[in-house]
Amino acid sequence: MDRKTRNRYETRARVLKALAHPSRLMMVDELARQERCVCELTEMVGADMSTVSKHLSILRNAGLVDMEKRGAQVYYSLRVTCVTGFFHCLEEVMRTAAEEQLELVAIR
Amino acid sequence: MDRKTRNRYETRARVLKALAHPSRLMMVDELARQERCVCELTEMVGADMSTVSKHLSILRNAGLVDMEKRGAQVYYSLRVTCVTGFFHCLEEVMRTAAEEQLELVAIR
DNA sequence: GGAGCACTTGGCCAGTTGGCCAACTGCGCT
DNA sequence: AGCGCAGTTGGCCAACTGGCCAAGTGCTCC
Numbered sequence: 001m002d003r004k005t006r007n008r009y010e011t012r013a014r015v016l017k018a019l020a021h022p023s024r025l026m027m028v029d030e031l032a033r034q035e036r037c038v039c040e041l042t043e044m045v046g047a048d049m050s051t052v053s054k055h056l057s058i059l060r061n062a063g064l065v066d067m068e069k070r071g072a073q074v075y076y077s078l079r080v081t082c083v084t085g086f087f088h089c090l091e092e093v094m095r096t097a098a099e100e101q102l103e104l105v106a107i108r
Numbered sequence: 109m110d111r112k113t114r115n116r117y118e119t120r121a122r123v124l125k126a127l128a129h130p131s132r133l134m135m136v137d138e139l140a141r142q143e144r145c146v147c148e149l150t151e152m153v154g155a156d157m158s159t160v161s162k163h164l165s166i167l168r169n170a171g172l173v174d175m176e177k178r179g180a181q182v183y184y185s186l187r188v189t190c191v192t193g194f195f196h197c198l199e200e201v202m203r204t205a206a207e208e209q210l211e212l213v214a215i216r
Numbered sequence: 217g218g219a220g221c222a223c224t225t226g227g228c229c230a231g232t233t234g235g236c237c238a239a240c241t242g243c244g245c246t
Numbered sequence: 247a248g249c250g251c252a253g254t255t256g257g258c259c260a261a262c263t264g265g266c267c268a269a270g271t272g273c274t275c276c
Contacts, residue, residue, distance in 0.1 A: 009130040009137075015201050016133075020124035021234085022117040029117075038253060048236055053254055055234090063205025072243045072252050079204065082197040089190040093123050096187065097171025129264085146223060156266055161224055163264090180222050180273045 018062030019083075023047065024055050027076075031065060032084050035077035126170030127191075131155065132163050135184075139173060140192050143185035 019025060023045045030036055030044060042052045056076055059065045066079050127133060131153045138144060138152060150160045164184055167173045174187045 006130065006134075009133045011202055012133050012195070012198050013128050013130045015198055015205075016124055016128035020121050020128045022114065022121045023234095025117045025120050025124075026114075039251090047234095049253070050237080050255080051235060053252095057254080063201060063208055069243095069253095074253060080197075080201045082200055086194040086197045087120070089188075089194045090120050090123055092190055093171060093188045094119050097123075100171055131264095147221090155264095157223070158225080158267080159265060161222095165224080177223095177273090182223065 015062050015064070018058050018064060021055065023052070024059060027052075027055065028059065028064065028078060028083060029087075031076055031078040032081070035068075035075045037073040037075050039073070041076070123170050123172070126166050126172060129163065131160070132167055135160075135163065136167065136172065136186060136191060137195075139184055139186040140189070143176075143183045145181040145183050147181070149184070 019028065026045055027036075027041050030041065036044075038049060038053055038056065041056070042049045045052060045055075056065065056067070059076075060067060064078070064080050064083070065076050068075050068077070127136065134153055135144075135149050138149065144152075146157060146161055146164065149164070150157045153160060153163075164173065164175070167184075168175060172186070172188050172191070173184050176183050176185070
């Protein structure tokens with residue numbers, strides 16, 4: 001396992017970690033529909049604005065979103081559109097996992 | 109934001125968290141090619157077998173892999189084939205993020 | 217049955233994460 | 247200039263993660 005290969009997995013993991021939080025997923029989903037300022041997202045997820053701001057900076061560091069200041073507000077938008085398609089894949093994962101659970105319950 | 113919606117994001121996040129680790133990504137990538145026993149994966153990632161075993165149970169809990177005992181060995185295989193396609197999406201994310209970095213450096 | 221793999225599980229520890237509060241910056245309005 | 251809103255940052259704390267070691271299970275082969 002050479003360093004270059006290991007590096008690739010670390011980079012992938014960094015992007016995944018950025019996505020792997022319910023609030024951040026919710027925001028990404030919303031930003032896929034339209035750009036939003038921090039205050040709108042804050043209301044949506046129902047947490048402290050400072051918390052939401054930190055979530056957004058995590059998404060930004062991962063290269064997933066863009067930000068643009070406009071007056072007093074900061075508007076965020078989704079940079080990586082293929083994220084939406086990948087959610088469909090995720091739903092598939094979740095569905096088969098759920099079926100597995102059902103199976104296990106049904107056996108006895 | 110109703111509970112059902114919130115639930116969906118939590119489930120998605122659980123699957124993503126299961127994927128969001130370099131060693132687990134490496135294993136998923138390998139299992140996409142062929143099934144492997146724990147000892148082979150252990151050698152591949154270069155960690156303690158107990159560590160690898162725990163990683164695998166995380167992937168299993170997320171419904172991402174299947175396991176099958178055969179004699180003394182336990183063979184794991186990838187359950188969710190669409191994961192591979194989603195990695196291409198990830199590469200895209202990483203590429204545009206890298207370009208962004210280049211841009212920032214090039215400006216000055 | 218006993219030795220020796222192949223795994224899994226529990227325990228422990230260090231490092232990371234996620235939340236809120238409080239303090240600060242910066243813009244817009246009067 | 248001064249107030250107030252929008253946002254970011256630092257500090258702190260509780261909870262979670264990931265690693266190794268050690269102990270336990272279960273199979274195979276002698």
